[in-house]
Amino acid sequence: MLEELLTAAVATGSAGVLYAAAAARVVKQYERGVVFRLGRLHGDVRRPGFTLIVPAVDRLRKVNMQIVTLPVPAQEGITRDNVTVRVDAVVYFKVVDAAAAIVNVEDYRFAVSQMAQTSLRSIIGKSDLDDLLSNREKLNQGLELMIDSPAIGWGVQIDRVEIKDVSLPDTMKRSMARQAEADRERRARIINADAEYQASKKLAEAAQAMSDTPSALQLRLLQTVMAVAAEKNSTLVLPIPVELLRFLEKGQEAPPGRIAG
Structure with a gap:
């Protein structure tokens, strides 16, 4: 009789250990846990630390809450003054609602990337070449607003958007160089003429x-x-x-x- 009790206790302890091992989960400091019970969202978002779920019933999805650096591939477009350019950018964003990031959108990273590319093309078409080259801060703010508006429903917050580089055709580069050279020569002639006038x-x-x-x-x-x-x-x-x-x-x-x- 005693042996049977010991065997039952050992079996119960082993089952408990196996259950605890199957139910135990650890959420890191920079993560949040979203629990689905039989396919439905269950309870609040799990905070960092040790947590338990029901094995075979619950499913824990971990969401990274760190700021993500997402490079936007170079987009080719025509500016408002009919100049063909290639512009690339980088988007900094983070998840602020872990449940919405899992439930409301299939892949929030891919969604933000596609929205950033579409918004960048739209910004290129609405801007002049001079704005792309010299007024990037204003364009960055406009691009951030365009991406952030739909991203709010995905539980994502756009932290910052930066235009990295603006690539111009070689013919346009040569034309701009000639224009700058002509402008410098014009100013040199004006200064020289003014000096001659004062000397006279x-x-x-x-x-x-x-x-x-x-x-x-x-x-x-x-x-x-x-x-x-x-x-x-x-x-x-x-x-x-x-x-x-x-x-x-x-x-x-x-x-x-x-x-x-």
């Missing part, structure tokens, strides 16, 4: 000052001679008065047979 005004003021003081012109001439002599010692400088040139010019304009006064 200063030279006119200097000429007026020298005309009022003839000795200043003579001093300037001597300074020029000294500068040339210091740099090129073999150069001979012969100053010619400007008045002599004017006298000769008047002599050429005078009629034949008359002496210019």
Whole structure:
């Protein structure tokens, strides 16, 4: 009789151990557990730690609650100003409702990926090339709103969306390079012309000052001679008065047979 009791106790203990091993589950800190009992959602979402389910009756699905980095494949489209571009992006999202992520959508990762690709194509068609190149922050916000709206019903929250790269055709790159070069040349010419204008005004003021003081012109001439002599010692400088040139010019304009006064 005692042996039978011991055998029954051992069998009961073994069955209990097997049952506990089959029913025991561990949910990690970054996970949440969703229990389905006979195919129906049962109870609340299981928190991290040790939990038990009914073997052969319950099924535990674990959902990762960490932020997921999802690269969006490059999408080719035509901008609003008729430029063909290829744009790729990256989406950062996380699950905020584990039950909805399992029940409301078959594969929330695939759903977010497809929605991101569709939204990216839509953004390309609604934007100009200049916006894609220089106003990405605004486009990122618009893209985030477009993806986040349907994702709320899937228990998913879009944390951030970033446009990574905008690829242009080689012909467009060369055209933009020529445009930038032409713009830089235009600005250089404007600056050079403005410098010439300012220099001419200063030279006119200097000429007026020298005309009022003839000795200043003579001093300037001597300074020029000294500068040339210091740099090129073999150069001979012969100053010619400007008045002599004017006298000769008047002599050429005078009629034949008359002496210019």
